[in-house]
Amino acid sequence: MLTGKQKRFLRSEAHHVDPIFQVGKGGVSEAMLVQIAEALEKRELVKISILQNNEDDKNEVAETLAKGTKAELVQLIGHTVILYKQSVNNKRIELPVKR
Template sequence: MLTGKQKRFLRSKAHNLAPIFQVGKGGVNDPMIKQIGEALEVRELVKISILQNCEDDKREVAEALAKGTKAELVQLIGLMVVLYKPSKNNKRIELPRASRA
């Protein structure tokens, strides 16, 4: 589970990313989840756009993508979804430490 500070850090990293996947009329499917999972292993942070013709609710799409890829939902803003999953072999992003109270 990501802290608020970590989510803010990841949102700032994702700001300049271009979306590499699009969810369209077909909605979320297994091949798409597999491809996004592979991209997360390489990049750790991905941005996905939900097209206007997608018939599913954007929140349901974002949750289905996060659950299917076992990733953290960093942000859902407009029709953009940002997912984060730490890579097993290709660690690139160092998250800020959670502060102790």
């Protein structure tokens, strides 16, 4: 579980990152979750766009993405989801210490 300070830090890190996945009309699929999980292992921090033609609630989509990839939901702002998962082999982001 991330603290508020850690989420703020991750939001600032994600500010300059472009979305690399899009959730469209088909919604969230198993194949998409596998690809996002692989991207999280490499990058640790991923932005995902929810397209306008997606008929699902954006909050449900964000929760599905977080649970399906076993990642932390950092932020849902507009139609953009930011996910974080600490990498096993490619650790790059050093989170602020919990107090």
